[in-house]
Amino acid sequence: MPISKDKCADRRAMYRELQRTMPGLDGMYRLVHALIAGCDEKTSAVLIVGAGGGRELEELAKGRFDGQITALDPSAPNLDLARDVASDHGSSLDVRFLVGTVDDIPQGERFKIVTSLLVMHHLRDNGAKLAYLKGLRDRLAPGGRLIHADVCFDEFEDLDRLAPIYLAHADIFGVSVDATRLELDAIPNLPIISGTRTRVLFSEAGLTEPFEIFRSLWYRCWTSSRAPK
Template identity: 35%
Template sequence: MDYDAAPPMPVADYRRVQMMIPGAEALYSCLRAVMDVSLPTGAEVLIVGAGGGREIEALAPSDKAYRLTGVDPSGDMLSVARDYVASTDATDRTVLVKGTVNDLEHGLRFDAATSMLVMHFFPDDGTKLDYLRAIRRRLRPGAPYVHADVSAADRAMFARLSPVVEAHGGLVGLPPEVAGAPGRHIGQMAFDGPKALVVPERRTLELFEEAGFRPVAPIFRSLWYAAWWAEAV
């Protein structure tokens, strides 16, 4: 799939769409806190889906001076991350790669990884599991992994929450066409069977374990959005 020709969202809307997540700043603060507690200074962190730069923005200022490698299949989104990195003192310890985890140099291993709001774009027909296994293969045993995703028990829960998410978007100042866009997009996704894009928490935890991760704890929940801390086994 060409993520520049057919992006999941317009690049210009990236920050505005993230405003749909109530407590988005808390989500990224939780990511930073897990890493700061778990990792030594200079740890190598893999950021999957790094386009937009939000994870880099959260981790680069840490006193731990992490060495960051970000991958994203969208060159347009990576340009946003690259512009942010250029404004920081982290340019010499940040590498951005257009592609997927499988495109990274063979043999690279990391001390930690993140995947923030990426996996719900993949069906549960083995693609989600392959995605997680690819990340796991790049990690050292015991490495922390922070994963955030759209998560709902079923379509009925999603339907009940959708107008709340849209109302929240209005409260934070988004115009109606933007506040309603995520619900329209996610509402077209499958919730059941092998083509399911949105899966419940129990399925996410099953996928973690199948891929070689040990769930540690949920660290964030806000309407449709959830995040977990796991470790590579």
């Protein structure tokens, strides 16, 4: 059963406040929008993995994106938030909503752009991350682009050095204390990997060397594509 409008609004507000805790994170979503808009084919098919919350849809709606979008998330309540975002923009977006994982995308269906923003750091590095990246690769059309963002540390001790900067930013810009604490409490419990390990997994998954386009504290974003055989 879809969640109510009021609950959607409350959860959207929570998501946005969490995003405000990270300096410059809105800029990452704008860069993703620019990469999608710069695609050669104006009506390209786009797959948004982990679309719950609707942040990618919100950004694409600003630019009147006219391609076909598949919004995928394993959580039905989270996907309701994305639906709520899309409905706020009327018929400006052509979106298909799917509850599930990458494996639930029909075999043979390919996309010019696949986005995976802040998803993989929830998966353990016991084969799950590699399988996930292979699934993303398999959904890329020839010449397609993967846009991938993750929480990432070169050394986990970096958190101790970066946390005071993060807290100072939150204090200066009036970010909720509860939101900042939620972020800091979650980080140590995530199966985070280094940039070096990320590059190894991309190679093993049959993807090109990831090219970093964004970094803010422990958030990073890369682009990649299918590696030549």
